[in-house]
Amino acid sequence: MRARYAKAVAHTWRRGDAADLTSDPLELVRYACLAASSHNTQPWSFELDRDVVLIRPDFSRRCPAVDPDDHHLYASLGCAAENLVVAAQASGRSAEVSYDPASTGVRIALGEDGPSGSPLFEAMFARQCTRTVYDGRALSPSELRALESLPQEEGVSLLLLRSEQQKRAVTDFVLEGNRVQFADPAWAAELRAWIRFDARTAERTGDGLYGPVMGNPDVPPWFGRLVMKMSFSADAQNRTDHRNIDSSGAIAVIHSAGNDPQHWISAGRCYERLALQAAALDLRTAFINQPVEVSHLRAQLAQYLGIGNRRPDLVIRIGHAPLGVRSLRRPPAEVLVAGRPEHVP
Ligand SMILES: Cc1cc2nc3c(=O)[nH]c(=O)nc-3n(C[C@H](O)[C@H](O)[C@H](O)COP(=O)(O)O)c2cc1C
Structure with a gap:
């Protein structure tokens, strides 16, 4: 793998501190974007408000041949929403997810009374689709x-x-x-x-x-x-x-x-x-x-x-298998549609 690619991977998948979410709301978007998406199309855009995040479908990234009804596109939005919930909970915030019929996207209401962490936060930086041969062992x-x-x-x-x-x-x-x-x-x-x-x-x-x-x-x-x-x-x-x-x-x-x-x-x-x-x-x-x-x-x-x-x-x-080569993501600022709030308390 080229050294520059390895550097881009390290930057994309850097393990942030959940506490950073309070000072930099773009981190929340970055964690959401580490989620899986069909063909790595990342078919989403984010609107950030003080207490609400809207994840909208980006239909310019549709794959009509493999996904004619947009099933995978919407499933990809769900993947991003789940990462966002895990990241929010890791920073002590609650995250209430609902379907937003107007945008056919996901609405996530953030609150201050969340759990004190999330056991899956670390896993966000380890998850990947590993397409190699596994070692044949059954699951315990x-x-x-x-x-x-x-x-x-x-x-x-x-x-x-x-x-x-x-x-x-x-x-x-x-x-x-x-x-x-x-x-x-x-x-x-x-x-x-x-x-x-x-x-x-x-x-x-x-x-x-x-x-x-x-x-x-x-x-x-x-x-x-x-x-x-x-x-x-x-x-x-x-x-x-x-x-x-x-x-x-x-x-x-x-x-x-x-x-x-x-x-x-x-x-x-x-x-x-x-x-x-x-x-x-x-x-x-x-x-x-x-x-x-x-x-x-x-x-x-x-x-x-x-x-x-x-x-x-x-x-x-x-x-069971070793980790494989990682995929990249677009920068969070590129998928943000509305203005970036100064500070999410
Ligand atoms: C709804 C959905 C469908 C997918 N379908 C396939 C698939 O059929 N074959 C495959 O190899 N990967 C599939 N992927 C995995 C994506 O290609 C993968 O998430 C993307 O390339 C990013 O890589 P990462 O998950 O390793 O970070 C799918 C992902 C999603 C969310």
């Missing part, structure tokens, strides 16, 4: 208990699949999803547009999928596009996904009772909470969302899981 009973006992948002549930038979079934859905997606030129073009083949481009944009984060070398963009043209195939991706799922200790499925932005945001919050708890346990997570992105597979997955009309929102593999 205490790890499973810690994940299963996480509180879920209203209407949202978490299923943890652990048997070899369940892993094989999910693998089959993922492989079929790859076949469908790789056959769609619009899907491939959209993915290519969010790939950052070299560190210079990744640093300049502060978003997207940097090659080494995805397990590929840093190469000049022209060369990356050429290699992609020649070697991009469902078969190659299937071999990778097969091996990766096989090496994971468990698969989480987040599903919800409703199929609307409010529930998608809640599902995103539950994912981020799960990923933070996993990171706190030194567990790695990575999405394998193909079965929920291809609509006919989503229906088949719901049937396989026996969850009736509920929507399977997100599929995540979990296991």
